[in-house]
Amino acid sequence: xxxxxxxxxxxxxxxxxxxxxxxxxxxxxxxxxxxxxxxxxxxxxxxxxxxxxxxxxxxxxxxxxxxxxxxxxxxxxxxxxxxxxxxxxxxxxxxxxxxxxxxxxxxxxxxxxxxxxxxxxxxxxxxxxxxxxxxxxxxxxxxxxxxxxxxxxxxxxxxxxxxxxxxxxxxxxxxxxxxxxxxxxxxxxxxxxx
Amino acid sequence: xxxxxxxxxxxxxxxxxxxxxxxxxxxxxxxxxxxxxxxxxxxxxxxxxxxxxxxxxxxxxxxxxxxxxxxxxxxxxxxxxxxxxxxxxxxxxxxxxxxxxx
Numbered sequence: 001x002x003x004x005x006x007x008x009x010x011x012x013x014x015x016x017x018x019x020x021x022x023x024x025x026x027x028x029x030x031x032x033x034x035x036x037x038x039x040x041x042x043x044x045x046x047x048x049x050x051x052x053x054x055x056x057x058x059x060x061x062x063x064x065x066x067x068x069x070x071x072x073x074x075x076x077x078x079x080x081x082x083x084x085x086x087x088x089x090x091x092x093x094x095x096x097x098x099x100x101x102x103x104x105x106x107x108x109x110x111x112x113x114x115x116x117x118x119x120x121x122x123x124x125x126x127x128x129x130x131x132x133x134x135x136x137x138x139x140x141x142x143x144x145x146x147x148x149x150x151x152x153x154x155x156x157x158x159x160x161x162x163x164x165x166x167x168x169x170x171x172x173x174x175x176x177x178x179x180x181x182x183x184x185x186x187x188x189x190x191x192x193x194x
Numbered sequence: 195x196x197x198x199x200x201x202x203x204x205x206x207x208x209x210x211x212x213x214x215x216x217x218x219x220x221x222x223x224x225x226x227x228x229x230x231x232x233x234x235x236x237x238x239x240x241x242x243x244x245x246x247x248x249x250x251x252x253x254x255x256x257x258x259x260x261x262x263x264x265x266x267x268x269x270x271x272x273x274x275x276x277x278x279x280x281x282x283x284x285x286x287x288x289x290x291x292x293x294x295x296x
Contacts, residue, residue: 007198011206018210018233022217027225034229041236044203048247050255057239060262065232065269069225072273076225076280084222085289092220100212104205120252135252136259143256147263154267161274 003047010043025081027073035066051128075162203244210237224276224286228269235265 017037024030038061045054086092120139123131136144214237217230239258246254276286283291 004198007202011202014210015206015213018213021229021233022213022220027223030226030229034232037233038236041240044240045243047198048203048243050243050247050258053239053243053255053258056259056262060266061232061236065266068269068273069228072276073225075277076286082223082226082287084220084287086220086222089220092216096212096216096219099215100209103211103215104208106208120256122250122252131252132255132259136256140256143260147260150267151263154270158270158274161271162277 006043006047010040010047013037014040014044025084027076027082031066031069031073035062038062038066049128052132072162200244200248204241207237207241207244210234210240213237222288224279224288224291227288228272228276232265232269235261 014037017033017040020033021030021037024033038057042054042057042062045051045057120135123134126134211234214230214233217233218227221227221230239261242254242258242261244254246252246258279291280286285291
């Protein structure tokens, strides 16, 4: 009873929040709705008994990824509304609806598959975090290490891509940029005068 | 209706995935496009967790972990590229930054 109430509350709130994310014109609204929707999604993981996954969802997605987006947005002008030119909105909704149908059929295909056995069954008598650790560090050790390497590569790539010319303002007006460019020369001239 | 099974989760996951897909189709701003892909990744994670729970298997949760790890690195690299694009073109609109004709 409580599970179904929780499911419907989470389902309706995630759907509405993600619709806001997809439809909103304002970047800040979209990002806030996305963060809230991710908090609600972690609720599904707790309902499904995947406690550790829910905590990881909260920490990584809501904590790290959304903070990264927030920091990234400081480089862009987030206050003004985004103007998007839509050439054929009806076609987009038609395609989206058709894809919705296809995805619902595709994702619900495991319902009719009945001869599937658990490959790594849930270990009895231990908590979810412990069971996850036992499987992750034995059966999935190599993908785990590869994921760690992937994160290292992504960190280096992020630093190199975003770190160049960090002292150079992106959103200031052109005049301010020109001033910044002229400044070294004027200092040299002053030195020459002295 | 009141008994929540795997079907509910899978249908919800498909619904959220198509919301994200619709966003990918209609968005012209690159940052908003990233948000839509995040929605899609989260929808798939729900399906993984639900199927793993249904079969009593931990592999579903494992794949959800790896999806989260890949999504985090994707965001790091993608935001770096977005900043570079914004430095170059002064905009994140796909109509502005597209350089190929046709």
